Amino acid sequence: MSGKPDIRHSGFATSHIALMHRLGDGPVEDSVGLEMNEMTGHELRVADHLTGAKLAEVVPGWRNTFWYRLTPQGREMLQLLSSIGL
Numbered sequence: 001m002s003g004k005p006d007i008r009h010s011g012f013a014t015s016h017i018a019l020m021h022r023l024g025d026g027p028v029e030d031s032v033g034l035e036m037n038e039m040t041g042h043e044l045r046v047a048d049h050l051t052g053a054k055l056a057e058v059v060p061g062w063r064n065t066f067w068y069r070l071t072p073q074g075r076e077m078l079q080l081l082s083s084i085g086l
Contacts, residue, residue, distance in 0.1 A: 020078045023070045033069025
């Protein structure tokens with residue numbers, strides 16, 4: 001058995017964690033997240049789940065675009081997941 005925690009007990013699927021890493025694209029003051037128009041259908045479904053869990057939010061952008069980005073709670077969760085190697 002490896003020393004890494006079992007992802008099945010983290011409450012997140014691999015796709016949730018991967019998208020959280022993509023949404024947390026830098027320091028909070030510089031992070032813009034991902035534009036909806038540039039996301040796949042699967043990523044949009046995962047982002048909707050993260051939004052429902054209050055880990056991500058939709059924000060308006062320049063020229064009537066909309067973006068998903070992590071909430072402060074989402075950033076805390078990402079930091080926790082990263083600290084355990086996920």
